[in-house]
Amino acid sequence: MSPETTQDLVARLAARLGPGGLLTDASDVAPFAIDWRHLFPGRPACVARPANTAEVADVVRLCREAGAAIVPQGGNTGLAGGAVPDGSGTQVVVSLARMNAIRAVDPVGLTLTAEAGCVLKTAQDAAAAANRLLPVSFAAEGSAMVGGVIATNAGGLNVVRYGMTRANVLGLEVVLGDGSVVDGLRALRKDNAGYDWKQLFIGSEGTLGLVTAAVLRLAARPRHVATALLAVPDPAAALRLFTLAQDELGDAIQAFELISGLSLDLVARHGGPRNPLGPADWYVLIEAASSLPALREAAEGVLATALEREDAVDGVIAESGQQAAGLWALREGITEAEAKEGRGVKHDVSVPIAAIPDFLAAAGRALAEQLPGARANAFGHMGDGNIHYNVLAAPDQPGETINHVVHGVVDAFGGSISAEHGIGQYRVAELVRHRRPAEIALARRVKAALDPEGLLNPGKVLGRE
Numbered sequence: 001m002s003p004e005t006t007q008d009l010v011a012r013l014a015a016r017l018g019p020g021g022l023l024t025d026a027s028d029v030a031p032f033a034i035d036w037r038h039l040f041p042g043r044p045a046c047v048a049r050p051a052n053t054a055e056v057a058d059v060v061r062l063c064r065e066a067g068a069a070i071v072p073q074g075g076n077t078g079l080a081g082g083a084v085p086d087g088s089g090t091q092v093v094v095s096l097a098r099m100n101a102i103r104a105v106d107p108v109g110l111t112l113t114a115e116a117g118c119v120l121k122t123a124q125d126a127a128a129a130a131n132r133l134l135p136v137s138f139a140a141e142g143s144a145m146v147g148g149v150i151a152t153n154a155g156g157l158n159v160v161r162y163g164m165t166r167a168n169v170l171g172l173e174v175v176l177g178d179g180s181v182v183d184g185l186r187a188l189r190k191d192n193a194g195y196d197w198k199q200l201f202i203g204s205e206g207t208l209g210l211v212t213a214a215v216l217r218l219a220a221r222p223r224h225v226a227t228a229l230l231a232v233p234d235p236a237a238a239l240r241l242f243t244l245a246q247d248e249l250g251d252a253i254q255a256f257e258l259i260s261g262l263s264l265d266l267v268a269r270h271g272g273p274r275n276p277l278g279p280a281d282w283y284v285l286i287e288a289a290s291s292l293p294a295l296r297e298a299a300e301g302v303l304a305t306a307l308e309r310e311d312a313v314d315g316v317i318a319e320s321g322q323q324a325a326g327l328w329a330l331r332e333g334i335t336e337a338e339a340k341e342g343r344g345v346k347h348d349v350s351v352p353i354a355a356i357p358d359f360l361a362a363a364g365r366a367l368a369e370q371l372p373g374a375r376a377n378a379f380g381h382m383g384d385g386n387i388h389y390n391v392l393a394a395p396d397q398p399g400e401t402i403n404h405v406v407h408g409v410v411d412a413f414g415g416s417i418s419a420e421h422g423i424g425q426y427r428v429a430e431l432v433r434h435r436r437p438a439e440i441a442l443a444r445r446v447k448a449a450l451d452p453e454g455l456l457n458p459g460k461v462l463g464r465e
């Protein structure tokens with residue numbers, strides 16, 4: 001794109017979007033130009049801030065006419081660099097932040113309809129005000145926006161009970177790459193009429209279309225919550241604890257997180273809360289919730305049995321909501337603490353749940369043999385088979401080599417190299433290495449059908465052709 005075409009496009013966008021609808025000053029666009037981890041600095045032509053779906057459609061049309069690429073962005077809290085532009089100075093970031101309305105909450109039909117720019121926490125609060133639960137939840141929920149959560153099919157802390165974002169989307173409105181709007185904002189539990197096209201856009205990271213609004217599924221809001229932190233001797237004990245919790249608490253389990261001792265040390269070292277239990281190599285954070293009054297007793301029973309079987313060496317059950325929030329602050333502080341600690345090479349992998357102890361042992365061995373001195377910090381959503389196997393490495397240990405070592409072990413266990421964060425820019429090469437050629441070819445056919453000119457978030461997920 002020539003500088004003149006870019007300038008002309010910026011002028012057209014400014015005229016269409018009006019005051020407040022377009023950012024061009026370097027200091028205004030700076031926050032939209034780089035990802036949360038500061039790994040992928042870019043330079044957009046401008047940041048468009050449409051206020052409604054018709055404006056999004058016109059932005060897409062104007063960009064297409066000019067041959068400019070479009071990079072949709074929500075809260076920009078993703079960890080894979082999927083929402084930021086490249087350094088060409090020609091890509092248009094489309095921030096959905098101004099489209100932040102909650103259009104409807106239906107406590108009987110258990111649905112909430114929100115626009116893409118609605119902050120996840122705001123949507124959760126609206127559901128709570130109607131005594132219902134919006135179960136998608138993760139550390140960045142105070143900044144992440146509904147559109148981005150859907151575009152990345154975010155996972156998080158409650159997947160073990162409620163599934164990934166995909167399982168919580170009933171209807172979608174999207175703007176396609178040609179500027180047409182597809183309104184599928186149906187609030188139906190059952191809708192088996194033809195292709196379920198919304199699934200294509202959930203998790204597509206803005207490469208197939210722009211999510212502008214969604215109908216989300218709500219759940220009953222459990223009256224009682226039991227949150228416990230347990231110190232466990234090793235991951236095998238954590239796995240036995242998972243089975244015990246399944247047997248005793250059933251589907252009341254809404255989070256089952258494995259946390260390394262190193263994670264909690266990092267949280268404490270970098271200004272976070274202190275671990276209330278004694279030092280241990282591993283911890284498990286379990287949360288169960290139910291409206292049935294026997295929950296607390298059942299949770300105490302699980303803790304007592306775990307201690308008796310020596311699958312836990314210490315444990316605490318929160319006595320109040322405040323104490324529970326304190327335990328969660330330990331878990332949710334890990335990512336920020338890791339970022340402050342220095343260089344961390346992230347991995348967001350999944351393996352079959354029962355294989356987690358063997359996977360951790362094998363990955364530890366592979367690291368020790370092939371990357372001496374690198375430290376693994378493993379934590380994550382054990383109940384989903386999802387481990388963040390983050391490697392704190394020396395500057396001369398190349399990220400690519402670290403990825404190959406860890407993902408090689410993941411392959412050996414039949415796992416996935418991205419359980420919940422998506423691919424963005426960070427894992428493009430690894431996706432192509434680890435998915436079967438027929439799967440990549442199929443994905444490219446879908447991309448070509450929906451974005452033949454390659455203007456939607458180019459370079460993300462499948463990379464450049």
Ligand code: MLT
Nearest residue numbers: 079139334335346380388
């Ligand atoms: C989390 O579960 O806290 C994040 O998804 C993990 C990460 O920062 O790697």
Ligand code: ZN
Nearest residue numbers: 156380388420
């Ligand atoms: Zn996670």
